[in-house]
Amino acid sequence: MSDSTAQQVMDIRAGLSHALGAAANALEAARYEYGRAVERRRRVVEAAQARRAKLAGALETRMAEIDHQHKTDLAAYAGAAAAAADRAAPGAAGDPWDDWQATPLDRAAELRVGRLLLPHPEDVPALVPLLDRGHVVVRGDRTLGDEVVAGLLLRALGTAPPGAVQLIGYDPEHLGGGLARFAPLAPANVLTFVGPGGLGALLDDLTDQVRRINETVLAGEYTSLRELNAATHRRPEPWRIAVLLGAGELSRAEQAQLQRLLRTGAACGVHLVIQGMPVAATDGVEFITAQPGDRARMSSAGALPVRLDPGPPQAVVAATCRRIAEAVAAGPAPVALDSLLPQVEWQESAATGLTAPLGDSPQGMPVPVTLSDYPPHALIAGPSGTGKTNLIYAWMGALAARYSPAELAFYLLDFKEGVSFARFAPGRRDQTWLPHVRLVGVNVNTDREFGLALLRFLGDELRRRADAAKRHEVTNLAELRAEDPQGSWPRIVAVIDEFQVLLSGRDAVEKEAVDLLEDLARRGRSQGIHLILASQDVSGIEALWGRPALVAQFSLRIALPRARRVLAEQNTAAESLPRYHAVVNADSGAVEANRVVRVPAAGDRERWNALQHRLWRRRPADLGPPRLFDGDVVPRLADSPDFRRLGPAEANPAPVVLLGETIDVEARSARTVLRRAPGRNLAVLGTRLEEACAVLATAALSLAAQFPKESARFSILCLDPDARPAAKALCETLPDCGWYEQENADWILEEAAAEAAASWPADRHHFLFIYAADALPGGKGAAEQLRTILRQGPERRIHVAGWWRGAGLLRDALGGPGSRTDAIGAWVALDVHGSELAPFYPGTGAPAWYPRPWRALHFDRSVHRGAEVIIPYGVA
Numbered sequence: 028m029s030d031s032t033a034q035q036v037m038d039i040r041a042g043l044s045h046a047l048g049a050a051a052n053a054l055e056a057a058r059y060e061y062g063r064a065v066e067r068r069r070r071v072v073e074a075a076q077a078r079r080a081k082l083a084g085a086l087e088t089r090m091a092e093i094d095h096q097h098k099t100d101l102a103a104y105a106g107a108a109a110a111a112a113d114r115a116a117p118g119a120a121g122d123p124w125d126d127w128q129a130t131p132l133d134r135a136a137e138l139r140v141g142r143l144l145l146p147h148p149e150d151v152p153a154l155v156p157l158l159d160r161g162h163v164v165v166r167g168d169r170t171l172g173d174e175v176v177a178g179l180l181l182r183a184l185g186t187a188p189p190g191a192v193q194l195i196g197y198d199p200e201h202l203g204g205g206l207a208r209f210a211p212l213a214p215a216n217v218l219t220f221v222g223p224g225g226l227g228a229l230l231d232d233l234t235d236q237v238r239r240i241n242e243t244v245l246a247g248e249y250t251s252l253r254e255l256n257a258a259t260h261r262r263p264e265p266w267r268i269a270v271l272l273g274a275g276e277l278s279r280a281e282q283a284q285l286q287r288l289l290r291t292g293a294a295c296g297v298h299l300v301i302q303g304m305p306v307a308a309t310d311g312v313e314f315i316t317a318q319p320g321d322r323a324r325m326s327s328a329g330a331l332p333v334r335l336d337p338g339p340p341q342a343v344v345a346a347t348c349r350r351i352a353e354a355v356a357a358g359p360a361p362v363a364l365d366s367l368l369p370q371v372e373w374q375e376s377a378a379t380g381l382t383a384p385l386g387d388s389p390q391g392m393p394v395p396v397t398l399s400d401y402p403p404h405a406l407i408a409g410p411s412g413t414g415k416t417n418l419i420y421a422w423m424g425a426l427a428a429r430y431s432p433a434e435l436a437f438y439l440l441d442f443k444e445g446v447s448f449a450r451f452a453p454g455r456r457d458q459t460w461l462p463h464v465r466l467v468g469v470n471v472n473t474d475r476e477f478g479l480a481l482l483r484f485l486g487d488e489l490r491r492r493a494d495a496a497k498r499h500e501v502t503n504l505a506e507l508r509a510e511d512p513q514g515s516w517p518r519i520v521a522v523i524d525e526f527q528v529l530l531s532g533r534d535a536v537e538k539e540a541v542d543l544l545e546d547l548a549r550r551g552r553s554q555g556i557h558l559i560l561a562s563q564d565v566s567g568i569e570a571l572w573g574r575p576a577l578v579a580q581f582s583l584r585i586a587l588p589r590a591r592r593v594l595a596e597q598n599t600a601a602e603s604l605p606r607y608h609a610v611v612n613a614d615s616g617a618v619e620a621n622r623v624v625r626v627p628a629a630g631d632r633e634r635w636n637a638l639q640h641r642l643w644r645r646r647p648a649d650l651g652p653p654r655l656f657d658g659d660v661v662p663r664l665a666d667s668p669d670f671r672r673l674g675p676a677e678a679n680p681a682p683v684v685l686l687g688e689t690i691d692v693e694a695r696s697a698r699t700v701l702r703r704a705p706g707r708n709l710a711v712l713g714t715r716l717e718e719a720c721a722v723l724a725t726a727a728l729s730l731a732a733q734f735p736k737e738s739a740r741f742s743i744l745c746l747d748p749d750a751r752p753a754a755k756a757l758c759e760t761l762p763d764c765g766w767y768e769q770e771n772a773d774w775i776l777e778e779a780a781a782e783a784a785a786s787w788p789a790d791r792h793h794f795l796f797i798y799a800a801d802a803l804p805g806g807k808g809a810a811e812q813l814r815t816i817l818r819q820g821p822e823r824r825i826h827v828a829g830w831w832r833g834a835g836l837l838r839d840a841l842g843g844p845g846s847r848t849d850a851i852g853a854w855v856a857l858d859v860h861g862s863e864l865a866p867f868y869p870g871t872g873a874p875a876w877y878p879r880p881w882r883a884l885h886f887d888r889s890v891h892r893g894a895e896v897i898i899p900y901g902v903a
């Protein structure tokens with residue numbers, strides 16, 4: 028091998044060796060780098076894993092937190108929704124059926140139909156706004172839909188007072204639906220049905236109702252009944268729910284009416300519950316899709332599933348309907364008297380009239396009633412039991428609460444048996460009185476004279492007012508009050524219940540009563556004297572129709588249900604009035620002036636007393652109790668103001684004899700005066716022993732009260748053993764009283780006759796009381812002596828007060844028929860008929876007197892034109 032070749036081989040070998048070394052180095056370096064890279068990757072992977080684990084932990088914690096928060100929020104929302112639903116649907120609006128009963132609420136509620144299915148166990152009711160809010164359309168499963176409708180209707184009925192929800196059913200295909208089970212409401216007209224073909228008329232009628240309510244009830248003042256109710260707490264219109272069950276196609280007109288009602292009905296309490304009829308979605312309409320399980324839906328709940336409640340059990344529906352029907356048939360519940368009372372009492376001035384509400388109109392507004400120059404007087408009529416007395420109480424309460432006793436005075440007279448006005452005067456159990464009441468007459472049905480007395484009293488007051496008006500040159504009460512602000516000029520309201528009794532006798536009482544009434548009615552209007560005449564009896568009212576001048580003055584007419592003829596002839600509004608309502612007409616019964624009022628219950632003693640006690644506590648200090656005339660009560664001599672005024676006087680030329688109480692407003696005593704003049708004797712006539720003894724005792728006690736001890740002499744001659752106890756008791760009470768009976772009658776007669784025949788007057792009075800003077804013993808002699816005493820005694824200061832048990836017997840004692848009777852100047856007749864009294868009654872004719880228990884007729888020829896009825900005092 029050549030050198031060059033070897034060199035070349037060497038070079039190549041060196042080259043290769045060098046290259047190999049370099050490659051080994053490179054490999055080494057690469058390996059090193061690789062190792063480092065692997066290490067780096069391992070660390071990165073490890074770090075990534077650790078990070079992922081950390082992140083997963085954080086995620087888990089956060090997720091748990093979010094989940095917890097979500098659950099808490101959901102529970103809170105569900106709880107709040109359930110609570111809100113309970114508030115929106117309290118009581119009967121939302122209670123479950125197994126525990127359900129009607130609970131009338133004071134405002135419209137939303138009604139439960141099922142529950143919302145939330146992902147939460149809380150039971151959140153699904154509510155439907157119906158009453159005062161909107162309408163409901165039920166679609167879907169027909170049978171389930173029926174249950175929904177029945178449930179809605181029952182809840183609506185149960186949340187309102189009976190009668191405040193009225194159902195109108197339209198069911199042309201007799202589907203019955205949810206409506207059929209409410210049939211027990213039909214007799215009370217709470218449910219009415221419209222026949223097939225009647226839909227158009229029904230929709231028209233409902234539209235008319237909406238128009239009427241808008242115009243006359245809301246009257247621009249409120250936008251809805253709901254608003255009116257919130258402002259006034261009244262609900263003048265019922266809710267009307269029309270239930271329309273499947274009708275097929277609606278005509279265009281029907282469609283239009285339906286749309287109108289859907290838009291405007293709810294504000295007026297007119298609502299539609301529609302099933303099986305196509306209705307387009309509109310505001311205020313809730314669509315319920317009835318499906319089983321959780322597939323039901325409601326438009327207001329959006330996509331939330333709803334589970335519908337089952338329908339109400341038939342027994343609950345039936346029982347509720349029955350109760351509602353009964354309550355509606357029984358009429359509306361009474362309204363309380365408080366609704367007539369003002370916020371602040373005694374604020375009104377009666378200068379121009381008296382105005383107070385008598386109750387609410389059907390629209391719920393108070394109906395004011397006025398007594399003034401026009402209308403000045405009122406006529407009230409109502410058959411027995413229709414609430415006439417209650418109406419008078421209510422009116423009086425409303426007036427008495429507004430006007431103080433300085434503005435208003437009541438005079439009350441009740442000719443009905445019973446004591447309905449007695450509550451206004453102090454009684455045994457309740458000592459208070461209504462401060463405005465000045466006079467109460469009760470149990471006066473047999474004492475028509477008391478009515479006359481009241482009218483006379485008012486006549487005098489009328490004259491007093493007219494004179495004052497003349498003095499002040501004014502013409503009516505308002506002007507008089509302005510001219511004489513210090514004077515006491517209250518308006519007077521005189522109420523005469525069952526006034527026809529006063530006008531029914533065809534006698535002197537009737538004649539005078541009519542004259543007085545006419546005068547009072549005509550002239551009282553401007554002098555502030557107002558009459559309220561009430562009667563339950565058509566003939567009472569008819570008694571007035573015969574006197575057109577009188578009846579024309581009574582331009583305020585008030586008719587209770589079924590009252591006839593009190594309004595105008597053609598005005599029959601009272602015939603269809605519901606219970607506790609009245610027609611008030613301030614224009615003599617003209618139909619256009621009819622106003623219907625619902626009268627509150629004022630009869631309730633407790634409520635009345637609350638008012639009376641309150642007003643009584645405020646009464647002016649100088650205002651005493653009213654005079655109570657109770658025809659059933661025997662007045663007591665000791666209570667007589669005239670008796671109390673009597674006192675002893677040294678010289679007493681004209682001793683006064685009291686006899687009994689006159690039937691008048693002032694409780695005066697009937698009296699006769701025993702002057703030294705012929706005829707000044709007193710005869711008591713009749714067989715009634717007790718009353719005769721009472722009159723004689725009154726006479727004796729009143730005489731005794733006028734003489735100092737022993738300055739007058741009393742003798743009692745008692746010829747009737749039955750009268751002995753009373754006569755003896757009297758004798759023991761009198762000072763200086765001699766006692767004589769059958770055995771010694773001749774002594775006193777002889778002595779008194781001699782005294783009477785003497786030529787000089789005695790120095791002191793001698794009063795001879797003879798009980799049963801018709802039973803004188805001793806034949807003609809004694810009779811003659813008595814005649815002498817009667818004829819001549821008075822001028823010698825001897826006066827006889829004798830009791831004869833018949834008018835004829837007195838006649839005999841005076842000498843028989845044809846003899847003069849003027850020795851008896853005064854008499855008191857008990858059970859003696861008027862005709863028998865003719866001889867003792869000057870002029871022609873006899874007094875009209877029909878005896879009645881514990882009443883007597885008194886006549887004193889020296890002062891009377893006619894006889895007067897008196898009530899003997901009880902002296903015991």
Ligand SMILES: Nc1ncnc2c1ncn2[C@@H]1O[C@H](COP(=O)(O)OP(=O)(O)OP(=O)(O)O)[C@@H](O)[C@H]1O
Pocket residue numbers: 361362409410411412413414415416417418563607608625626627628629630631
């Ligand atoms: N507005 C009313 N609200 C509630 N109850 C009433 C109302 N009006 C009358 N009543 C009740 O009806 C009954 C009869 O009433 P009231 O005595 O006033 O009738 P009347 O017409 O005066 O009858 P009578 O003439 O027979 O006495 C009473 O029990 C009374 O409480």
